Amino acid sequence: MPRWLKQKQKPVSVKFPTLKDLQQYVPQTGRLDWIGKRPEKKSPLVPCSSATITLDEGIVGDHYSRKGGKRQVTLIQAEHLQTIGAILNQPPIDPGLTRRNLVVSGINLLSLMKQQVQIGAEVILEITGNCHPCSRMEENLGDGGYAAMRGHGGVTARVICGGTIQQGDPVRIFKPKTQTHA
Numbered sequence: 001m002p003r004w005l006k007q008k009q010k011p012v013s014v015k016f017p018t019l020k021d022l023q024q025y026v027p028q029t030g031r032l033d034w035i036g037k038r039p040e041k042k043s044p045l046v047p048c049s050s051a052t053i054t055l056d057e058g059i060v061g062d063h064y065s066r067k068g069g070k071r072q073v074t075l076i077q078a079e080h081l082q083t084i085g086a087i088l089n090q091p092p093i094d095p096g097l098t099r100r101n102l103v104v105s106g107i108n109l110l111s112l113m114k115q116q117v118q119i120g121a122e123v124i125l126e127i128t129g130n131c132h133p134c135s136r137m138e139e140n141l142g143d144g145g146y147a148a149m150r151g152h153g154g155v156t157a158r159v160i161c162g163g164t165i166q167q168g169d170p171v172r173i174f175k176p177k178t179q180t181h182a
Contacts, residue, residue: 075154
């Protein structure tokens, strides 16, 4: 047996990411596809191409606006609109029927739970929880609408930093810039 083969080699140490590391790693950048405001309780959502978001009101002009709270803004994945439609044997669902403010594509909103996301250049939201469907889904989507929305209802968020958003804005996990010390 060759001498080099007889020598003991040190095992190579490979650092695998922890589950916490993986939960905080979201490399995808999504896209804001749709914005809707509810001017009054139970009124249809009004689609808009842009919206102003503030700490005090959430989405300005939305009846649900209030200072603070964990549900200032609601978001749903565009991909889930297709799924809900398929469950109901319909085409993709009109976003306004879900009563959510923002429709986002290309990023898994559930992977952002308890994290901050940036929309466009200014707005930062903290994802606070699941946005469970309400009984209005039967009225809006038809028979089985509530059941179809379960698990696909989106997420709720509170405003960390306000500003203006518009359709087409990127949606990504927020990474604060670290300060360097001289």
